[in-house]
Amino acid sequence: MAEYKLLLEHAGDTAFATLAGYRKFGGFDALKKALGMDRQAIIDELKASGLRGRGGAGFPAWIKWNGLPKEKHGPQYVLCNADEGEPGTFKDKQLMEQTPFLVLEGMAIAGYATNSDAGYIYIRGEFVDAARAIRSALDEMYAANLLGKNILGSGIDFDIFLHMGAGSYECGEESALMSSLMGERGMPRLKFPHAPLPTVAGLWERPTLINNVETYACAPFIVNRGGAWFATLGASTKNSRGTKIFSVSGHVAKPGNYEIEFGTPLMELLDMAGGMKGGALKACVPGGCSVPMIDAETCEKAIIGYEEMAEVKSMVGSGGCIFLNEHTDIVTFIWRTSLFYANESCGKCTPCREGTRWLVQILDRIRQGGGRPGDIELLQQVCSQIDGRSFCGLGDAAAWPVAGAIRVFRDEFEYFIEQGHSKVPGDSMLPTAS
Numbered sequence: 001m002a003e004y005k006l007l008l009e010h011a012g013d014t015a016f017a018t019l020a021g022y023r024k025f026g027g028f029d030a031l032k033k034a035l036g037m038d039r040q041a042i043i044d045e046l047k048a049s050g051l052r053g054r055g056g057a058g059f060p061a062w063i064k065w066n067g068l069p070k071e072k073h074g075p076q077y078v079l080c081n082a083d084e085g086e087p088g089t090f091k092d093k094q095l096m097e098q099t100p101f102l103v104l105e106g107m108a109i110a111g112y113a114t115n116s117d118a119g120y121i122y123i124r125g126e127f128v129d130a131a132r133a134i135r136s137a138l139d140e141m142y143a144a145n146l147l148g149k150n151i152l153g154s155g156i157d158f159d160i161f162l163h164m165g166a167g168s169y170e171c172g173e174e175s176a177l178m179s180s181l182m183g184e185r186g187m188p189r190l191k192f193p194h195a196p197l198p199t200v201a202g203l204w205e206r207p208t209l210i211n212n213v214e215t216y217a218c219a220p221f222i223v224n225r226g227g228a229w230f231a232t233l234g235a236s237t238k239n240s241r242g243t244k245i246f247s248v249s250g251h252v253a254k255p256g257n258y259e260i261e262f263g264t265p266l267m268e269l270l271d272m273a274g275g276m277k278g279g280a281l282k283a284c285v286p287g288g289c290s291v292p293m294i295d296a297e298t299c300e301k302a303i304i305g306y307e308e309m310a311e312v313k314s315m316v317g318s319g320g321c322i323f324l325n326e327h328t329d330i331v332t333f334i335w336r337t338s339l340f341y342a343n344e345s346c347g348k349c350t351p352c353r354e355g356t357r358w359l360v361q362i363l364d365r366i367r368q369g370g371g372r373p374g375d376i377e378l379l380q381q382v383c384s385q386i387d388g389r390s391f392c393g394l395g396d397a398a399a400w401p402v403a404g405a406i407r408v409f410r411d412e413f414e415y416f417i418e419q420g421h422s423k424v425p426g427d428s429m430l431p432t433a434s
């Protein structure tokens with residue numbers, strides 16, 4: 001299977017980031033079509049498409065869109081999660097920089113389908129170029145009456161506001177994102193089943209739809225070509241439909257974003273990225289730093305799909321695919337990963353606040369040559385005390401990579417503890433100090 005460029009078909013063509021250029025390729029035909037459709041018919045198309053959220057969890061998009069009240073009793077909102085803080089993932093950045101109208105058209109369709117009044121796009125603070133592209137696209141949309149009052153004479157009003165975050169991984173978690181957007185500290189709130197879903201009480205306690213950038217970017221294709229057409233993509237998988245953009249990095253010849261149809265073997269994704277650089281494949285972290293790694297042998301049989309990746313004990317996640325070559329020291333790689341989560345922990349709950357730091361401390365002493373017998377079991381115990389016991393998903397995201405690496409490369413941890421140095425000769429990844 002080769003690359004399947006649907007969302008990224010015109011990425012890189014600078015004209016596509018202008019309204020005139022976007023329109024040349026049928027831009028806003030989907031919004032026009034949607035405005036003439038019954039709201040529920042759009043949601044039905046979304047259901048038929050099988051689209052699942054591209055932010056990491058793979059939750060069916062139509063269930064959220066359908067979850068907002070049909071009878072309005074006040075404002076309703078559409079929110080785009082453009083925080084993209086997962087290490088290894090940089091696809092939303094490209095979508096916003098090079099295909100901003102696709103994302104915004106998707107949001108406008110969602111706004112109409114869910115009978116919402118306004119949309120917010122929450123962009124990671126460091127993504128200055130993406131924010132510029134979105135700002136310029138918004139200005140052009142307002143000037144062309146594609147946003148604002150009485151859009152295209154339809155009688156529908158819908159606004160989109162751009163909001164810049166401050167560059168916190170935790171603010172990608174949906175409830176923390178909403179707090180941050182409302183001017184509060186970027187910490188998560190109580191969630192379902194202890195508190196209502198965002199579709200019931202989200203931004204300003206009003207019904208809110210929240211989806212990822214890539215999820216919204218799929219909507220124009222689904223409206224234009226139909227949900228049934230979208231569902232033909234990825235039909236070989238159990239329940240993954242459409243395309244998925246993977247940000248490929250690590251020891252590969254051509255790092256970058258590659259869009260594939262679900263059902264593509266993982267090794268073909270590696271081929272698209274030019275194959276391995278500097279040594280043979282040792283391991284892959286397929287879906288962003290927080291998902292468990294798999295070894296080279298498992299990569300050979302891994303098929304890209306939500307259920308298919310779960311079968312090899314990993315995840316599609318956000319699509320940040322990091323390939324590691326044979327010279328990679330796994331202990332050091334996992335220590336560095338853990339350091340990220342410890343730094344980004346917001347500190348609200350004890351298992352994550354304390355546990356993430358303990359993971360770093362134990363991993364650090366192992367990689368410094370001071371590992372103790374029982375350290376592997378201790379790491380596993382700390383992981384099991386964080387996983388599922390933390391207030392939000394950051395805790396789980398911190399525990400999975402460590403537990404996964406021990407499961408697959410236990411011998412490397414044992415060797416490091418027993419010998420006081422890496423099993424990998426001449427490892428190039430070893431930083432000098434923590």
Ligand SMILES: Cc1cc2nc3c(=O)[nH]c(=O)nc-3n(C[C@H](O)[C@H](O)[C@H](O)COP(=O)(O)O)c2cc1C
Pocket residue numbers: 052053054055056057058059081082083084085086169170171172173174175210211212213215392393394397
């Ligand atoms: C710590 C943490 C960080 C997250 N960061 C992001 C992010 O940067 N972008 C994103 O779309 N989803 C992120 N998520 C997932 C969101 O909470 C939410 O599930 C997602 O935006 C829903 O969109 P989707 O259904 O289209 O995937 C994060 C979750 C957690 C726990």
Ligand code: SF4
Pocket residue numbers: 170188344345346347348349350352353390391392393394395396
């Ligand atoms: S899991 Fe971590 S990031 Fe989430 S609330 Fe607890 S301390 Fe904060």
